[in-house]
Amino acid sequence: MTALVDEPPRRGVEHVLPELHIASSTYYRWRRAEKEPCERRRRDIERSERIKESHSESGGNYGLPRVHAVLKREGVHVGRKRVERLMCEAYIAGVSPRRKGFTCRDPKASLAPDLVIRDFTAPAPKRLWVTDLTMISTGEGPLWLSAIRDAISCRVVAWETSARADADLVLTTLEYALAPREDEPGKLIHADHGCQYTSP
Known part of the structure; x- marks a missing residue:
C-alpha cells in the first residue's frame, strides 16, 4: 500500500x-x-x-x-x-526432540527364524540383503525412506519413499529389488522383525 x-x-x-x-x-x-x-x-x-x-x-x-x-x-x-x-x-520455532523407535515389533506377529544369527557378512553378492526404514524430516512433514543394501558390497539394491511407514512401502521396495533379478529360490536371505516386515 x-x-x-x-x-x-x-x-x-x-x-x-x-x-x-x-x-x-x-x-x-x-x-x-x-x-x-x-x-x-x-x-x-x-x-x-x-x-x-x-x-x-x-x-x-x-x-x-x-x-x-x-x-x-x-x-x-x-x-x-x-x-x-x-x-x-518473528519466525521463531523450537527444536523438537528426535523421536525414537519409529518402528516396533508386532507382539502378535509370527517372526521368521534368524537365519543370519546377527552375522551380516556374506560369501557372495545376492546372498544377504539388509534393509530398514528411515524418517527424513521435511517442511511438509515426515518422509519415509525404505532401502535395501547388499551386505557384501553395501550397494543399494533398491529404495522407495512414502509419506507412510507401512508394509506397502516395504513390499514395493522389495519388488523393485527383485524385478531385474532371477535368483534361485532359497539363496537370498531377507528378514526383519519390525511390524512392517512381519505383517501378513
Missing part, C-alpha cells in the same frame, strides 16, 4: 484508495498507527524482543511451552496464544 502511494511514480491517495475500495479514514488511521502504535502493539514489540532473547539464550532450542514458562517465571503476564502469535510473526 505504501509503495503505491509513496514510492515513484507517486499516484496519490485520492487515486489509489477508490481503486482498492478503501476508505480514506481507514488509510489515515493505519498510517497514524504506524507512527504512534497503540499500547497493545507497544507491549507486543517489547514481549517479542524478550521472546527473541529467551530463544537465543537457549541456543535456539526453546519452543512455545518453554518460552512461555520463562516469561511467566519473570512475572510477565501474557497468554500462551499471544506468545505463539508473536513467535510466528
Whole structure:
C-alpha cells in the first residue's frame, strides 16, 4: 500500500484508495498507527524482543511451552496464544526432540527364524540383503525412506519413499529389488522383525 502511494511514480491517495475500495479514514488511521502504535502493539514489540532473547539464550532450542514458562517465571503476564502469535510473526520455532523407535515389533506377529544369527557378512553378492526404514524430516512433514543394501558390497539394491511407514512401502521396495533379478529360490536371505516386515 505504501509503495503505491509513496514510492515513484507517486499516484496519490485520492487515486489509489477508490481503486482498492478503501476508505480514506481507514488509510489515515493505519498510517497514524504506524507512527504512534497503540499500547497493545507497544507491549507486543517489547514481549517479542524478550521472546527473541529467551530463544537465543537457549541456543535456539526453546519452543512455545518453554518460552512461555520463562516469561511467566519473570512475572510477565501474557497468554500462551499471544506468545505463539508473536513467535510466528518473528519466525521463531523450537527444536523438537528426535523421536525414537519409529518402528516396533508386532507382539502378535509370527517372526521368521534368524537365519543370519546377527552375522551380516556374506560369501557372495545376492546372498544377504539388509534393509530398514528411515524418517527424513521435511517442511511438509515426515518422509519415509525404505532401502535395501547388499551386505557384501553395501550397494543399494533398491529404495522407495512414502509419506507412510507401512508394509506397502516395504513390499514395493522389495519388488523393485527383485524385478531385474532371477535368483534361485532359497539363496537370498531377507528378514526383519519390525511390524512392517512381519505383517501378513
